[in-house]
Amino acid sequence: MSNTILRKRFLEQILVMFGREPKKPGAVSEPAKQIHLLKRTSNKEKLQAAAAHAEAHMSTSHKWRNRRWAVLLAANLLFVVSFYFDIQILEGALTASRFIGFHLIDLNSALQVMLAHKHIITNLLIGTGTVLVLWILFGGRTFCSWVCPYHLLAEWAEKIHLWLVKKKLVIDQPVDRRLRTVFWVVFALLALATGYTVYEAISPTGIVSRALIYGPGLALLWVLALLVFEVFFVRRAWCRYACPIGLTYGVVGIFSPVRIKYTLDGCFHEGNCRKVCLVPHVLDTVIKGRAVHTEVPIGPDCTRCGLCVDVCPTGSLTYDVKGLSKLL
Amino acid sequence: MSEADKPEEPAAPAAKPGGKVKPPPLSRSKRQELRRKFLRTVLLTGGVLGAGLSGFLPMLYARRQRLRPPGALDEKDFLASCIKCGQCVQVCPVEAIKLADLVDGFGVGVPYIDARDQACDFSCDAVQCVLACPTGSLTYKKPEFFQVRAGAALATKPILLAKEKDPEPTINLTERMGVARLTRPELCLAIKGKGFKGQARGADFKGMMRYMAVDRWKPIPVSEHPYDVAECDLCVRECPIKGAISIETVYAPDGSQRKSPVVHEPCVGCGVCEMICPTEAASIEIVPREVWRT
Numbered sequence: 222m223s224n225t226i227l228r229k230r231f232l233e234q235i236l237v238m239f240g241r242e243p244k245k246p247g248a249v250s251e252p253a254k255q256i257h258l259l260k261r262t263s264n265k266e267k268l269q270a271a272a273a274h275a276e277a278h279m280s281t282s283h284k285w286r287n288r289r290w291a292v293l294l295a296a297n298l299l300f301v302v303s304f305y306f307d308i309q310i311l312e313g314a315l316t317a318s319r320f321i322g323f324h325l326i327d328l329n330s331a332l333q334v335m336l337a338h339k340h341i342i343t344n345l346l347i348g349t350g351t352v353l354v355l356w357i358l359f360g361g362r363t364f365c366s367w368v369c370p371y372h373l374l375a376e377w378a379e380k381i382h383l384w385l386v387k388k389k390l391v392i393d394q395p396v397d398r399r400l401r402t403v404f405w406v407v408f409a410l411l412a413l414a415t416g417y418t419v420y421e422a423i424s425p426t427g428i429v430s431r432a433l434i435y436g437p438g439l440a441l442l443w444v445l446a447l448l449v450f451e452v453f454f455v456r457r458a459w460c461r462y463a464c465p466i467g468l469t470y471g472v473v474g475i476f477s478p479v480r481i482k483y484t485l486d487g488c489f490h491e492g493n494c495r496k497v498c499l500v501p502h503v504l505d506t507v508i509k510g511r512a513v514h515t516e517v518p519i520g521p522d523c524t525r526c527g528l529c530v531d532v533c534p535t536g537s538l539t540y541d542v543k544g545l546s547k548l549l
Numbered sequence: 550m551s552e553a554d555k556p557e558e559p560a561a562p563a564a565k566p567g568g569k570v571k572p573p574p575l576s577r578s579k580r581q582e583l584r585r586k587f588l589r590t591v592l593l594t595g596g597v598l599g600a601g602l603s604g605f606l607p608m609l610y611a612r613r614q615r616l617r618p619p620g621a622l623d624e625k626d627f628l629a630s631c632i633k634c635g636q637c638v639q640v641c642p643v644e645a646i647k648l649a650d651l652v653d654g655f656g657v658g659v660p661y662i663d664a665r666d667q668a669c670d671f672s673c674d675a676v677q678c679v680l681a682c683p684t685g686s687l688t689y690k691k692p693e694f695f696q697v698r699a700g701a702a703l704a705t706k707p708i709l710l711a712k713e714k715d716p717e718p719t720i721n722l723t724e725r726m727g728v729a730r731l732t733r734p735e736l737c738l739a740i741k742g743k744g745f746k747g748q749a750r751g752a753d754f755k756g757m758m759r760y761m762a763v764d765r766w767k768p769i770p771v772s773e774h775p776y777d778v779a780e781c782d783l784c785v786r787e788c789p790i791k792g793a794i795s796i797e798t799v800y801a802p803d804g805s806q807r808k809s810p811v812v813h814e815p816c817v818g819c820g821v822c823e824m825i826c827p828t829e830a831a832s833i834e835i836v837p838r839e840v841w842r843t
Contacts, residue, residue, distance in 0.1 A: 304639050316658075317634035317683045324683055330632050334684055338630040340692065342685035345632075397590040404597065411601070416629045417655040422604040423597070427633055431648060431658055435635055438650040440657055443600060450596075455589065462590075463597050 223250040226513045234503065234520025238471050240399030243505035250514045256485050257510050272489035272534075279534035285527025289367050297370050300434050315368070315430035316421070317348060324348030325355070328473065329466040333421050336412035353473065361474020365460065365467050366499070366526035370433065371425040371444065375460055378448045382456050393456040398502065405465040425459060426466055457499055467524075474521035481519040481529065482541035485512040494529035494538055504529065507537075518543070607654035615653070615661035616820060616837040618646050619669060619722055620679040620687040624838065626695060630686040633658030637678035637687060643757040643768050645669045646678060662726075664820025664835050669726075671709055671789045671819060672759030672768045676720055689721045700840030701725060707817050708791035711761050718791075727818030728839040729784075729794065731810060737832035738781035739796055740809050745781040748772045749827045756824050758787065771825065784810050784822035784833055791815065794822060814841050 226248050237243050249257065260268070299311045300318070312319045316330040326348030335341050356364055365372050385391040408420040421427055425447055428440045451458050460467060474480075483506055490509045495501040503523045506512050518541065529538045575583070618637055621627050637660050638646045645667045646660045653659065660678075662669055679687040691697065706719035734740055749771055750756065757768040776783060780796075788794045793816040799809045810822075810833060820835045 307639075312639050312681075313634040313636040313683075317632040317636065319636065319681075319683075326632065326683060334630055334632050338626065338684070340630070340685070340694075344683045345685070348683055394589055395586060396593050397586060400590055400594060403594070407598065408601070415605075416625060417604065417608075418629065418632075419601045419604060419655065421633055422655050422657050423601050427658060431633065431635060435638060435648050438648075440651040443651070455593070458593065462593060 223252070223514045226250050227517070230506075230513050230517065231520070234522070235475060237502055237505075237520060238468070238522035239402045240397070242398075243502050246511060246513045248513065253485055253512055253514045256515065257512075260490075260509070268489065272491060275489060275534040276491065283531055285531050285540075289526060290373065292367050293370070293373055296368050297430065297433055300430065304434055314427065314434055315370070316424075316427045323351060325352050327426075327466070328352055328356075329469040330418075330421060330424075330427070332409065332469065333412045333418040336409055337416050337418045356470055356473045357476050358479070360477045360479035360525045361470045361472070361521060362467060362524040363474075363477075363479065364470045365464075366524040369426050369466070370429040372460060372524075374429065374444070374448060375451060375457055378451045379457055382452045385452070391453050394454055396455055396458065396462045398462060400462045401464065401468055404463050405468045408465050420465060424466065426464075460499060471522045474523070477521075478543035478545070479525060480541055480543065481523055481525060481527075482539050483507060483512065483517045483519060484537045484539070485515050485517070486537075487535040488512075488537040489535060491534065493532045493534070497528040497532050499524055499526065499528075604654040604657070607652060607656070614837045615649065615656070616664055616727055616818070616835055618660050618662060618678045618687055619676050619726055619817070619819070620682075620689060620724070621726065622686055622688065622691065622695065623698065627686050628655055628659060630684050631659045632684045632686075634683065635660065636681040636683065640673070640677040640681045641669075642673050642677075643667055643670055643759075662820060664823040665831055666824070667756045668758075668820035668824035670758050670768070670787075670821050670824075671711070671720060674709065674712060674720070676722060679721070690723060697724060698840055700842055701838075703817065704814055707793075707815050710789055710791050711759065711765075713791065722817060725817045725839075725841065727820075727835040727837040728841060729812045729816050729818065729820075729822050729833050730836050730839070731812070731832060732834045732836075733828070733830060733832045734809070736828040736830070737810065738828060739784075740807055740832075742808060743781060744777075744779045745783065745827050746775075746777045747827075748775050749783055749825050758821070758825075776827075780808065781827065782810075783825045783827060787821050787825045789819060789821055790817055793817070814843075816841070 230246065300314060303309060303311045310321055315327060317326045319325065324344050324347050326345060328349060331345060331349040334345065382391065386393060411419040423443060425444045428444055432438060432441055447459050488507060490507060494507055495504045498504050500522050503520045506517045527540065530540065617627060622630060635648055638648060645662050647663060649656045649659050649661055651657050679689055701724045703723060703725055707722055708718045709720050712718050731737060738745055748754070752772050754772050756771045758771050759768040760774055763769055763774065782796050785794050785796055792813055794810055794812050796808050797811040798806050800806050818835050818839070822833045823831045823835050826833050
């Protein structure tokens with residue numbers, strides 16, 4: 222029973238990734254229903270007191286964020302250091318590289334090249350396959366938050382944006398999330414039709430990565446324009462509403478066992494997690510009454526960044542590897 | 550409006566049993582907000598697509614022919630297949646390969662060689678950049694279905710003078726990058742019958758070259774290798790390819806004779822002659838993508 226419900230939710234989460242708004246669940250498992258009921262009927266004051274207590278005692282650590290930033294910086298610095306000192310550990314840029322000789326090729330870049338060039342050589346295939354397996358193992362959009370250098374810049378721009386929002390100087394102006402899917406299709410079609418890798422020319426991921434390794438250029442102006450747009454107008458506009466790389470890795474994430482898991486039981490539904498999340502639509506399950514089961518895995522669009530894990534006062538959101546907990 | 554944490558969002562219109570689905574009327578502010586959101590979406594779409602398609606502009610006009618690294622596919626295929634990773638840049642021992650910037654449109658991040666600044670002198674012996682390329686943009690041998698432009702193919706594999714005595718003296722290159730042309734004969738010292746003494750490109754020139762007499766494996770700055778020649782023949786002297794260029798006696802239409810550098814069919818278009826040419830501007834230059842015309 223709970224399995225079918227969870228499977229249905231999982232499929233819905235795929236649609237949510239492509240841009241559908243999350244809906245109230247149709248069916249909720251028995252144990253989850255009981256917890257929802259219990260939360261509704263419990264003494265409100267007591268619950269609020271408990272929530273306040275949990276929040277007051279929560280650790281304000283940035284454990285996962287710090288780990289993630291360390292990994293992101295290390296990965297990008299390894300490219301820089303490899304070239305600068307010619308130590309040949311990680312050669313190339315994020316679009317395509319060799320890690321101690323093994324080809325690694327970014328899935329979206331590979332797709333653009335394949336569609337534009339219409340000819341695929343073995344090395345391209347090998348590199349693409351390796352990266353596909355890599356991100357199936359590590360969680361798909363994990364690439365975004367743990368590797369993409371633009372993500373880090375955008376994260377800092379987001380901090381400024383939120384500060385300005387708090388000062389009531391700007392307001393976030395959200396855009397239709399379906400746009401990202403549209404862009405994905407449009408850029409694929411453009412590559413196919415024009416024979417140019419149109420997306421690669423404006424990809425901030427590629428531009429920033431190359432700027433770090435080979436030195437800055439005028440192309441950074443485009444990245445700067447995006448960041449300015451994100452600070453003053455639309456919160457995290459590129460990552461949320463435009464980037465086809467994110468959607469490509471999101472699709473990979475469908476098949477990944479690494480995800481964030483939500484445990485309904487101890488959650489007070491304060492909603493802190495949704496405030497820090499890059500993709501809050503994947504956290505609709507934490508809204509009161511929405512969880513379909515006692516434990517709900519977060520959908521594929523999640524970047525596994527761990528901001529919600531850090532911020533959750535009750536430990537209701539945790540990293541999880543599907544099947545691993547059963548094994549251990 | 551930020552995505553606030555609403556505990557319960559307004560319920561979706563439920564189908565009444567037997568009745569028609571009637572959406573609840575939206576409030577005026579809600580409708581306005583939706584319209585604004587739609588407009589913003591259109592704006593973002595236009596902005597991103599406009600930025601993307603602006604890459605066409607350099608393609609349409611003021612198109613600069615770039616000298617591409619050895620083994621590059623034809624320009625259109627090259628731009629289509631290059632994944633803009635710069636692995637070719639990283640393996641080049643003289644750092645001849647650079648990545649183009651935004652002004653190149655779709656060519657942004659795509660490798661090129663500015664031969665006057667730093668030519669490809671094949672000091673790697675083996676066209677390493679081709680080996681490094683993960684997508685086949687640079688290739689030893691084009692797949693059959695790609696056309697080879699007439700005159701682009703080299704008659705024989707070029708012999709690298711540096712390893713002429715090796716069992717395998719050739720480099721694995723089937724098509725030329727371009728052809729050297731005496732674009733400013735009026736400046737050429739050889740034609741004037743003049744010699745040359747000093748650093749070929751001045752003391753500040755950063756370009757590197759491998760001089761076999763100095764070090765077989767390590768390129769050194771051109772500025773550290775001054776010349777003293779009675780009749781200038783630097784382009785011939787430093788050309789890495791056997792039989793690609795020589796100083797010949799040529800006859801002008803009026804019957805007068807003079808010496809002149811003459812480019813021959815084995816020229817691969819590497820640009821060493823352009824880099825080393827001591828006149829300002831260079832008397833001899835590579836015409837990128839040029840084919841051999843007989």
